[in-house]
Amino acid sequence: MAETVTYRSSCPLASALDIVGDKWSLIVLRGFFVGYSRYGDFLKGPESIATNILADRLKSLECAGLIERTSREARAGYRLTRKGADLLPVLQEMARWGFEHIAERWQPPAWFMKAKPKDFYPKSK
């Protein structure tokens, strides 16, 4: 796994994709918005992510500053940072699009579509 992100250009969209532009990162992020916080929670999601991919994604999201560990010890959980929580609108628009344009998708819950990034900011410390 790469330790540092290398950007293809200075385009904000392209750079965002250099961080989350893969098959799994945004799925893992989605987990945080529905209340997941520990490794095992994500494994139980409906897409059945492989254990090595999950470990890898958690590391890269932490490395990119979108999530952080709740403690230094083993068996710690993870939580969103502001940077990570601020991706919520992207997930919302993507979910809206998927529901509208792909047949037979689950309807995104209203609470999810109405939520604000601030609702998921880490408790101030």
Next chain:
Amino acid sequence: MAETVTYRSSCPLASALDIVGDKWSLIVLRGFFVGYSRYGDFLKGPESIATNILADRLKSLECAGLIERTSREARAGYRLTRKGADLLPVLQEMARWGFEHIAERWQPPAWFMKAKPKDFYPKSK
């Protein structure tokens, strides 16, 4: 290249990612919103996409119904369908996030941030 999309789950977000969840699809889409329409246009973008990847992405986006060829002949251009144009909000939110959270990114142009998918719908026929 796969001819048909296989969905990991019925989650609208996950399914959207099954279509555009890779390093390049949304970058190619971005091109259409800034006026690109032909193969060579996309090659000149700031991220220097490889020719084989571009050909592959154009095929898969067409296959998924996000874009269509302007004619059946060789040397044809491509254009967005409604389904493709409707992804604009996703790109906008991603660009907004990238500009806000990654240092020294280009500021997304105001016209881009204010644009509506309808502005890019194909001419009715």
Next chain:
DNA sequence: CCTCCTACTTGCGTAATGCAAGTAATCCTA
């Protein structure tokens, strides 16, 4: 102490991406 559970790592095969070169059908100029 011994076993279970959680949180990972490792190994290995397949698929996606990246780079360079090649090709075929136009188009453009002389």
Next chain:
DNA sequence: TAGGATTACTTGCATTACGCAAGTAGGAGG
């Protein structure tokens, strides 16, 4: 209208990401 330039790709091969199955390490409970 011949011939080179241009456009729109394809092909081959190396590297990186993903997917599956199995293994390990360390704390928690009994």
